[in-house]
Amino acid sequence: MSVTLFSLLSGLVFGLGLIVSGMADPAKVLGFLDLAGRWDPSLAFVMGGAIAVGVVPFALARRRTASFLHQTMRLPTARYVDRRLIGGSVLFGMGWGIAGFCPGAGVVALGMGELKAAVFVLAMLAGMGILELLDRRSATLQAA
């Protein structure tokens, strides 16, 4: 129960951070990505602030096998860099550069009642679903 409650609280604080920082405003994001135009470097401070706060708690988390709510600690263990990681991230960056929405920002803007954010989020879910189906099919083909 408390796991669900703290998930809700984490999402809420995360979403507030996206609004306060300007990450939930696509025009602000595109201003940050526009190095050759009139560049707005603000959003570098978002990542800087988040990481400055996150480094110690994540180091603490890595030393533990269970969370403070007695959940199994599930940190990613993969360390390799492959074509899938880079190719996927470039595709994500292209989509981010077209609309100025990353996944969290899209969901928060949807919460503001923006119809355009709803269209973005639906297309994003469709994209995730497409990849899910492709992955499942290739897994079936490999198994056969």
Place this chain on the structure above:
Amino acid sequence: MSIDWNSFTPGSALTGGVLIGIAAAMFVLLNGRVAGISGILSGLLQPAKGDRAWRLAFILGLLAAPAAYLLAGPFPRPRIDVGWGALVLAGLLVGIGTRYGSGCTSGHGVCGLSRLSPRSLAATAAFMAGGFVTVFVTRHLLGI
């Protein structure tokens, strides 16, 4: 490169970043998971694994953030200047790319870099590059 000083908001960007860092830290220490929003969302598209409740709660928190912000005052409206077709294309790219690359700005950019993960560093460099190049092409080569 010229800096757009009128749009430069390092204070609110840093404050928002700190909130995002607190949310990610709280999530990993209490729930034992990385707060990767694309991963949390796509987990909802997979066959029920008995972990839907915390995923839904986190997304609900994101959706409710604008309403919570209203307690302090009206939230800044997102400026979404791109057309419907571009939004759909962007959404598909973000959905496919984040699943193919196993993460987005939150999972790789915030949590991954806080964990000092070389894999997330590579992914973050790749999506930032993808975003910078895409905005250069759309704004300065195509003039959109």
